[in-house]
Amino acid sequence: MKKIAVIGGGASGMACAVQLLRAGREVVLLERGDRLGRKLSATGNGQGNVTNINCSAKHYFSDDPKKVGRILDRFGYSETVRFLEDMGGIFLPDARGRVYPVGRQASAVCDLFRAELEKLHADICLKTQVQRIAFDGEFDLMWAGGHMRADAVVLAAGGKAAPHFGTDGSAYALAQSFGHTITPLSPALTRLKSDPALVRGLKGIRVDAGLKVLHGDSICFECRGDVLFTEDGVSGDAVFRASSYAKKGDRLEIDFLPDVGKERLSEALKVSDGSLLCIVPNGLGRVLSKRANGGHGALLSLLKAFQLPILGDCGFANAQVTKGGIPLIETDENLQSLKRPGLFFAGEILNVDGECGGYNLQWAFSSAHAAAEGILQC
Ligand SMILES: Cc1cc2nc3c(=O)[nH]c(=O)nc-3n(C[C@H](O)[C@H](O)[C@H](O)COP(=O)(O)OP(=O)(O)OC[C@H]3O[C@@H](n4cnc5c(N)ncnc54)[C@H](O)[C@@H]3O)c2cc1C
Incomplete structure (x- = not known):
């Protein structure tokens, strides 16, 4: 697959783009906001709880917990720490297993991603909200005033929680347009x-x-x-x-x-x-x-x-994550759509939510890795 469009410049979209760019693929990263990783910068009370040393499927809710486990086995806590430290910084667990950058600044984790994407000469389109995707042998992604064609798409546009970070749930319609269902949505990790x-x-x-x-x-x-x-x-x-x-x-x-x-x-x-x-x-x-x-x-x-x-x-506005989303059973082992091959998913848009303690960012990174591996195998 030559040209890959990644929709969503959050934790999972950026992680997926980095892995694809390192493998020499042509990637365009499309983000509706005016900067990358806005939600990532707010995580862990601003300190960035990026994963947990106790990570395993039992800390997650999903329609297919076994698949969650297999995806975490391929890229779990230690792979995540190595991946992040390869970009820079030091990441250490606290007494409860929650892993943070030692500088305790989530925005600095985001800066690591931005610097890595710049080093890899990523093609980043900010203020670009993908509104429709068509398929005619290739994908055609459309937004106000523009469009692009791609051989593969990674939909990493997040869920419905904390809409002030650009995730108002409108991106589910992109998956639904290819026949995907969405399980009932509710706010999770909330007051x-x-x-x-x-x-x-x-x-x-x-x-x-x-x-x-x-x-x-x-x-x-x-x-x-x-x-x-x-x-x-x-x-x-x-x-x-x-x-x-x-x-x-x-x-x-x-x-x-x-x-x-x-x-x-x-x-x-x-x-x-x-x-x-x-x-x-x-x-x-x-x-x-x-x-x-x-x-x-x-x-x-x-x-x-x-x-x-x-x-x-206290509603989606005050929730950290979304319970529900695109069912895992509608994807293969690399989170590729079973309805439209070439379309991959990563992160919170899927029907996977973790407990509090770094598990949701871990899912963002693990699912991004699965999607990147899937694309690299095609
Ligand atoms: C306040 C807060 C604190 C948190 N703390 C932690 C924590 O400490 N540890 C932890 O593990 N998890 C934490 N989480 C949860 C974690 O941040 C999310 O699970 C994770 O960011 C999800 O990553 P994602 O890439 O799937 O989605 P997001 O990070 O939400 O990124 C999705 C991106 O897609 C963009 N987008 C949406 N639609 C479109 C479109 N149509 N076209 C283009 N772009 C689009 C959005 O603007 C957004 O930037 C926290 C969440 C919040 C709100």
């Missing part, structure tokens, strides 16, 4: 809404807590991490992880003291006569003490099993 009355007075308080998602009496998910109270619910990395499992009508149960057993806590409350000084942050202590109204049992329950009904998520 959760609860009853504002139950979080009143807690806004801005961040705790390292144990978190459970309860569906009726059964626990559908449990984890440990940051919980940050907001005006109308909760945020933080534990909540983002839980959001992949939580549905409206479920409950969150927060253990503010996951390292302290009930008995020890009960003893401490007797000694302090219910004071929570040096047990939880003062702001949290004041609110919980007031709610317990002097009852030790009530205070113990609030501290170890604080209950919040889930009233919903």
Whole structure:
């Protein structure tokens, strides 16, 4: 395949273009925004959590988890770190396995890609939103005021989450025009809404807590991490992880003291006569003490099993990723369309979403590698 068009200058589009250019292919990278990698620059709270050393298919949701596993096996955490370090920088894991550039700057990861693409003399078209793709033996990609022909296309145009980065979901129509279906879409890795009355007075308080998602009496998910109270619910990395499992009508149960057993806590409350000084942050202590109204049992329950009904998520605008997309079963092992050979997919546009912790960028890089390999084999 001589000329390749990559649609989308995000993490997966840039990674795919770099690999194809290194193999000597002619690549045109088309990006609707005015610069490359805008979302990548915002990842990991601006620090760029690019992958996770614990990466495996069990951290992903998809219609074909086994294919996700095979694609990760071909290009996983260590290949990603090598690929990034080949462009420059040093990438190291933190205590929870989340890998960051040691300079802790996501925008610098993006700069690495931009510099590499420049070094490889990439043909980059910014402010170019592909609106239609036709096929007449070759692909014809059309945008306002222009078009190009290509032998292969990589559709790496992202999902529907965080539309302010250029991903409003309009690119799904490009795949649908070739007969692809789109599984139901919903926001993932997002803040959760609860009853504002139950979080009143807690806004801005961040705790390292144990978190459970309860569906009726059964626990559908449990984890440990940051919980940050907001005006109308909760945020933080534990909540983002839980959001992949939580549905409206479920409950969150927060253990503010996951390292302290009930008995020890009960003893401490007797000694302090219910004071929570040096047990939880003062702001949290004041609110919980007031709610317990002097009852030790009530205070113990609030501290170890604080209950919040889930009233919903905060929409695509506040989500990090999209759940749903082009089903993997409509692609081959290299993510080539089974409906229109020569059309490949990479990244979040596919029906694959990962947990919080670097898994989504890892999918962007792994899927980009699969698509690039597929094109190089043609
Ligand atoms: C705030 C935030 C923080 C995040 N933090 C992390 C993290 O720490 N770790 C992690 O693993 N994941 C994180 N993610 C998720 C991760 O950023 C995405 O999963 C990843 O960027 C997806 O890569 P992509 O290339 O598929 O899509 P994107 O990065 O979204 O890129 C798609 C690109 O395609 C362009 N485009 C769309 N339509 C067209 C069109 N028709 N023509 C031309 N161009 C088009 C868009 O402008 C966009 O630039 C975060 C997401 C957000 C929003």
